[in-house]
Amino acid sequence: MTVSPGEIEFSDDGRPGLPAGDYCLVVEQQVELPPEFVSPEPYRNEQRMRVTGPHFGLGPQDVVSVYPPAQAEGDFSAALCHVILRGRGLPWEIPLEPGAGEPGDGGAGAEPGLPPWLAIVLLAPGEYVPAKADELTGAQPVPLANYLNPPPAVLGPDFLPERKNRWLAEFPDLSCPVVDVTSEAFAAVAPLAGELGYLAHVREVGASAGQPAGAAGELPDTQFAVVLSNRLPSGSPSGMYVAHLVSLEGFAGYLADRDGLPPGYSAVRLLSLARWAFTSTTGQPYIGDLLEGLDIGVPELDGSGAPEPIAKAISYGYVPADYRTRLGERTVAWYRGPCLPVQMMRNMQPIYETAEAALVYDSQTGMFDVSFAAGWQAGRLLALADRQFTTSFLAWIRDNHRLSQLLLERIELFRNYRLLGPGDMLTPRLPGRMIRRLIAEGVAAPLAGPPPLLGPPGDPSGLHGHLHRLPGLLSPAEVDRLLRAGQDPHTVLADRIRGNG
């Protein structure tokens, strides 16, 4: 059954077809002949086989992830460690106890199910024998013989001697990491046999389209086995904890709800298939409690007990602030930031050109409201502090100025002609006669207009005042009039001289 993307399916166990063990496959065939013949004995063939499991070690890819992450530091006091393993059947490949965990009649309350042979044992320093080989986790590699037959006072797994010898013969050079847990800690921490079944399940994740394919184009793994711990990180004075994924094969009888540990052993040697250490800092409050304890409200001071106008101002979010005026007086003013406890309508005021222009004065109470003035000042200071904004914005305004200047010049020039509207002022092509008029305007207007600042131009010939009487000349006023009328002064002068004038 496929799981859709984004969904996770939990299954009770990945019961393998054949758990690890020795098997004998027997085939019998009974041939029945008609009654007048003698039926032979049944034909029989036997095949012995052994299914091996990962008794003494996991493959390098088998552990997908652990939680809390290795070397992590944080508040894990409410978290249960867990390990995610590749392959859905790994925790059930080796039967822990013969006949354990067969499903009951179903529907009868909580039932643990098939127990896994793996368990997570979470230990604090002091609960295991320190090892020089790996000071962080306490694991040390020992030859297989030292695991199966540990030194005195250390309890090893309980296997039949033939099995031990067989393993020793099969894996003579195998070295396995072990951790020696103190007897007291083992009795307290190791899960009960009846609990093991709850602590492992299978998770199938819906593969989403974005997941990368595995090696050689295989589909990404979607089925994982999850093993939980039964202990919350607590009881370590330094906050450091070590988690070991151990094999309980051979220890089922020593668990607390079975026979328990026999006396006379100070430590229990467990095979550590994976291990990691982390630090759990306690004393930090749980975020759920923090969120529950928040006080909700709006940003305003407590105005109870104040006279009515003050209480009202405070309820609108105003805060009395020390205000030193420009003249040096020290007084109190109201200030309110942009975060209001009430909603205000927006009044679009004309632009404030100075901070003081934004001061509000209430003549009844004699108090200033410096909120907007302070905001104005803050905006100006922030703009000044950002050189890029200032140069960019200033450049844009200057661009505007330049274009407006050009616009203005053209409007002024064309104002009297009324042939073009203001909107046409910036058209790139102008009629030729208009250009001539522009030039003439530029020349004639100063001549006809009021005297320039530096006084009238010099007149060495003394004729300026009498130009109108000289027939071969046009007075400036005449030139101006002709130009405005759209006529060319040269042609008019020529006509006049010829006598057509």
Add this chain to the structure above:
Amino acid sequence: MRALLDSAEGRAAVLGAAPDLPDDVGRWLARLCLLHDLPFNALVPDARMLPAESVRFFVIDQNWLDSLVDGALSVAAVAAVEAALVALHRPGLQAAGRGRAAASAGSLAPPVWTGLLLRSAAVAGWPGLSVIGYPDAGPASRPGAGPASRPGAGPASRSGAGPASRSGAGPAAAPDGAEPLPLLRIDRPAPSVLIAIFDGFVRRVEIAEPARGLHFGVRPSAGQPPRVAVRFIGGGKQFPPGVQPPGEPSVEAGFRDAARGVLDIGGLAGRLDAKLREVYSPVTPPQLRSAAFGIEMVAAPARRFFVAGHAR
């Protein structure tokens, strides 16, 4: 030039001839209007307005933002002409600060921006808190939701500008499952202070622990033994697995060795089963085995819904 800018058609001509506002100016103004880089005491002038372990809902004062933008624009008002041009472009620049195109400066209703300030150890300890705001108060709304609406004029009237009038929040009664409001800004101006600004009137907010992968654990609470929340484990359409039943039932976790934190798994499974029977009745729940146990032990991120408004 003054005459040009005094006439309406002159102004229209100058505006029409204006080059486009550079992008970085628009962005800077938008950042400014979202109160970035402002000194903290400009936002919260008195520490008593935002005490430790509190959340305060507010409405942004658009008039204050107008002053803020005016102050920023003043850097270009180096002479009379530039000042006049700045004043001419002001509506468009104010609109740019709100993230709107200049052309629509006058035509749209002014934006309503609301938000919250959260001061708590949760902000410092859990960076990445997620904040989602909704415009409706949800089914369990407390009375007096929303920043209060008070009729009447303010304490001081501006000279020449008329009294500042208020409009209040509308009634908060809307069905659940509403769309969240767009989040304009979420930030930590101080290590343990979080500010979030929404586009719209926020009436309900969900603050949650940052999302993580699927983890297992118990739910602790201060001074009390930890508990495990009960969830449905399937067995019918009305019992979707992984969903908490209404009322959020939970059972005590229970320890075999309290000093070491070793849980009594068998007892916990029994208690979970009993509670499930209670929750499922009259239907019989499916058998609680390792998969169902795993579902019950999943640790959900902590989250809480807040309804905006006065707690009292």
